[in-house]
Amino acid sequence: MDKFRMIFQFLQSNQESFMNGICGIMALASAQMYSAFDFNCPCLPRYNLVYGLGILLVPPFILFLLGFVLNNNISMLAEEWRRPQGQRGKDRAVLRYMFCSMAQRAMIAPVVWVSVTLLDGKCITCAFCTSVPVEILGNTSHPSLSQGEMKQVLARIPCKEIYDGQELIANEVAIRYLRCISQALGWCFVLLMTTLAFLVRALRPCFTQAAFLKSRYWSHYIDIERKLFDETCAEHARSFAKVCIQQFFEGMSTDLAAARCHPPRKAPADAGEATEKLLGITDQGTMNMALKSWHRCKPPLHLHPPALPSGNGWAGEGQPPVHPPLPRRETAAYYSRV
Amino acid sequence: MDRFRMIFQYFQSNSESVMNGICGLLALASVKMYTCFDFSCPCLPWYNMAYGLGIMFVPPIALFLCGLILNRQSLVMLEEWRRPQGHRKKDLAVIRYMCSSIMQRAMVAPVIWIVVTLLDGKCLICAFSSSVDPKKFVGFANASLEQVQQLLAKVPCKEDELMRNNTSRKAVSRYLRCWSQALGWSILLLFIAAAFLARWLRPCFNQATLLQARHWSNYIDIEQKIFEETCCEHSRLFAHKCILHFFESMWQEIKLQSFSLPREEEGVEREEDLLRGIRHQDQVNKLLKMWYYEKPPLDVGQVTQRHLLGRERSPPPWADSPGTRSKFPQHTDV
Numbered sequence: 001m002d003k004f005r006m007i008f009q010f011l012q013s014n015q016e017s018f019m020n021g022i023c024g025i026m027a028l029a030s031a032q033m034y035s036a037f038d039f040n041c042p043c044l045p046r047y048n049l050v051y052g053l054g055i056l057l058v059p060p061f062i063l064f065l066l067g068f069v070l071n072n073n074i075s076m077l078a079e080e081w082r083r084p085q086g087q088r089g090k091d092r093a094v095l096r097y098m099f100c101s102m103a104q105r106a107m108i109a110p111v112v113w114v115s116v117t118l119l120d121g122k123c124i125t126c127a128f129c130t131s132v133p134v135e136i137l138g139n140t141s142h143p144s145l146s147q148g149e150m151k152q153v154l155a156r157i158p159c160k161e162i163y164d165g166q167e168l169i170a171n172e173v174a175i176r177y178l179r180c181i182s183q184a185l186g187w188c189f190v191l192l193m194t195t196l197a198f199l200v201r202a203l204r205p206c207f208t209q210a211a212f213l214k215s216r217y218w219s220h221y222i223d224i225e226r227k228l229f230d231e232t233c234a235e236h237a238r239s240f241a242k243v244c245i246q247q248f249f250e251g252m253s254t255d256l257a258a259a260r261c262h263p264p265r266k267a268p269a270d271a272g273e274a275t276e277k278l279l280g281i282t283d284q285g286t287m288n289m290a291l292k293s294w295h296r297c298k299p300p301l302h303l304h305p306p307a308l309p310s311g312n313g314w315a316g317e318g319q320p321p322v323h324p325p326l327p328r329r330e331t332a333a334y335y336s337r338v
Numbered sequence: 339m340d341r342f343r344m345i346f347q348y349f350q351s352n353s354e355s356v357m358n359g360i361c362g363l364l365a366l367a368s369v370k371m372y373t374c375f376d377f378s379c380p381c382l383p384w385y386n387m388a389y390g391l392g393i394m395f396v397p398p399i400a401l402f403l404c405g406l407i408l409n410r411q412s413l414v415m416l417e418e419w420r421r422p423q424g425h426r427k428k429d430l431a432v433i434r435y436m437c438s439s440i441m442q443r444a445m446v447a448p449v450i451w452i453v454v455t456l457l458d459g460k461c462l463i464c465a466f467s468s469s470v471d472p473k474k475f476v477g478f479a480n481a482s483l484e485q486v487q488q489l490l491a492k493v494p495c496k497e498d499e500l501m502r503n504n505t506s507r508k509a510v511s512r513y514l515r516c517w518s519q520a521l522g523w524s525i526l527l528l529f530i531a532a533a534f535l536a537r538w539l540r541p542c543f544n545q546a547t548l549l550q551a552r553h554w555s556n557y558i559d560i561e562q563k564i565f566e567e568t569c570c571e572h573s574r575l576f577a578h579k580c581i582l583h584f585f586e587s588m589w590q591e592i593k594l595q596s597f598s599l600p601r602e603e604e605g606v607e608r609e610e611d612l613l614r615g616i617r618h619q620d621q622v623n624k625l626l627k628m629w630y631y632e633k634p635p636l637d638v639g640q641v642t643q644r645h646l647l648g649r650e651r652s653p654p655p656w657a658d659s660p661g662t663r664s665k666f667p668q669h670t671d672v
Binding site for chain 2: 083084086088119120121137170172173176177179180183184188194195198201202206209220221225229232235236238239240243300301302303305
C-alpha cells in the first residue's frame with residue numbers, strides 16, 4: 001500500500017511525469033484494445049474498403065480526442081485563451097507551447113494503434129483485397145470473369161472458409177502479398193513518426209531555446225497559479241463557512257433568550273472550553289429549534305464584523321453593550337459599534 | 339519499504355543509471371517486438387529481397403532514433419552545443435564525450451534486433467532465397483531460369499502448395515539459415531569484443547581528459563535539473579505572492595468603501611485573517627469575477643516592498659481622494 005502511495009506521490013508531484021504516465025498507459029491500452037478487438041471483415045466488395053479503412057482511422061481519432069480529454073491542462077489552456085486581457089497581457093507563444101505539448105502527448109496512442117494495425121495486416125488485407133494485381137499473381141490461364149464477378153470473388157479473400165477463387169488466384173498468395181504491403185507500410189509509418197519526433201526534439205535547441213524556456217516557465221506558472229488560487233479560495237470558503245455557522249448559532253441563542261425575556265446566560269468565568277463550544281445552546285428544545293431553523297431558513301451569506309475583545313484600550317469609552325444587537329437578516333453593509 | 343524508496347531515489351538521482359535503465363528497457367522491447375511480429379515473406383521474386391532487408395534494417399533505425407529521443411542527455415548535449423558562448427567557454431571534449439556515450443547507449447537496441455533477426459534466420463532466408471546458386475540443389479538444377487526464380491522465391495513459404503514436400507526447399511532453407519546464424523554470432527562476437535577492448539584500453543589513453551569530460555558532462559546535466567527545479571519553486575512563490583496581492587487589494591477596496599471599519603487589532607482570530615476582509619456573498623462573487631476578467635499584472639514588486647516595511651494598513655496611493663479612486667485597483671510601478 002505504501003509502495004503504491006509513494007509511486008502515486010512521485011507521479012503526482014511532477015506534473016510532466018504524471019502526464020507521461022497517462023500517455024504510456026493510453027499507448028498500452030491502445031495496443032491491448034487492438035488485440036482484444038475481434039476483427040471481422042465483411043467480405044463484400046464495397047463494404048471491405050469502408051470497414052478496413054474505418055478500423056484503421058476512426059479509433060485513432062477517438063484516442064486522440066481522449067488524449068485531450070484526459071489531459072488536465074486542456075481546461076487551463078482554454079481558460080487562458082478565452083480570458084479577457086485585463087491588466088495582464090496574453091502571450092501567444094505560451095498558448096502555442098501548451099497546445100503543442102498536449103498535442104504531442106495525445107498523438108502517441110493513435111500512432112500506436114495505426115502502427116499495430118498496419119503491422120498486423122488484417123485491415124489492409126480486408127480493405128484492398130479487391131485491388132490485388134491478378135495478372136501478376138493469379139493464374140493467367142483462367143477464363144476471364146466480368147469486372148463485377150471478379151470483385152465479388154476477390155472480396156472473399158480475407159474469409160478463407162468461403163473463398164471460391166482458388167483457381168483464379170491462390171488465397172495464401174494474395175494474403176501474403178497484401179500482408180507484405182501492409183507491414184512495409186507499417187514500418188515506414190513507424191520510421192516516419194520516429195524521425196519526425198526526433199527532428200522536433202533535436203531542432204528545438206538549435207533555433208528557439210530562449211523562447212522555449214520562457215514559454216515553459218510561464219505555462220508552469222499559469223498552472224501553479226490556478227492551483228494556488230483554488231487552494232486559497234477553498235481556505236477562504238472554509239473560514240467563511242465556519243464564521244457563518246458560528247454566527248448562526250450565536251444568533252439563535254440570542255434570539256431564543258430574547259424571546260424568553262431574560263438576558264442570555266453568561267458563561268461563568270471558570271466554565272471551561274466545553275461550555276464555550278456549546279455556543280449558548282444548552283437544552284434539547286433550543287437545539288431542535290436551531291436544527292429546524294438551519295433547514296428552513298439558512299442564514300444569508302453575509303458575515304457580521306468580528307466581535308471586539310473587551311479591554312481593548314479604548315480609554316474613556318463606556319463598556320460595550322451587554323448583549324450584542326440583534327443580527328440583521330437583510331444585507332446591510334457595516335454598522336458602527338461606537 | 340525503505341529499501342524500495344532507496345532504489346527509487348537512486349535511480350532518480352543518478353541520471354546515468356536512469357539512462358542505463360531506459361537502454362535496457364528498449365533492448366527488451368526490441369526482442370519482444372520481434373517475437374510478437376508476424377513475419378510473412380511475400381514469396382515473390384523482387385518483393386522478397388525488399389521485404390527481408392527492410393525488416394532487417396528499418397526497425398533498427400527506428401529503435402536508434404527512439405533511443406536518442408528517450409535519452410534526456412541528448413537534449414542537454416544539443417543545448418550545450420548550440421548555446422551562445424557568453425561568459426562560459428565551450429569545451430568540445432565534453433560535448434564529444436556526451437555524444438559518444440549517447441550513441442553507445444542508443445546502439446544497443448538496434449544491434450540486438452539485428453542479432454536476433456540473424457539468429458532466427460527468417461529474414462535472410464526470405465531476402466536471399468532467390469540468390470542461391472540453383473545448381474547446388476538437386477530439385478532446382480534442371481528447371482529453366484524463370485521457373486527457378488519463381489521456385490526459389492517460394493522457398494520461405496513452407497505451406498505453399500508447390501513447396502509442401504519439397505526436400506530441396508528444406509535444403510535451401512537450412513543452407514541460408516546456417517549462413518544467417520553464422521553471421522549473427524559473428525556480429526555478436528564482434529560487438530562484444532569491441533566493447534571489451536574499448537573498456538579495457540580506455541584507461542591507457544587520456545584518462546585525465548576522460549575524467550574531466552565526465553565530470554563536466556555530469557555537472558551540465560545536474561545544473562540543468564537544478565535550474566528547472568529552481569524555476570518551478572520560483573514560479574510557485576511568484577504565484578503565491580500574486581494571489582495574496584490580489585486578495586489584499588480587494589480588502590483595501592472594501593475598506594475604502596466602508597469608512598468605519600476599525601483598524602486591525604492584535605490578536606484577532608485566525609479565521610478573520612484567512613477571510614481577508616471578504617465577508618459577503620457579493621464580495622466573493624466580485625472577487626471571482628475580477629479574477630477572471632482582470633487577472634492581476636505579473637508584478638509583485640510592490641507587495642515585497644510593503645512586506646519589507648511591515649504590515650501597516652496604510653491606504654494605497656490611488657485612494658488619496660475619492661475622485662481619483664478607480665473601480666479596480668491599478669498597479670503602480672515603483
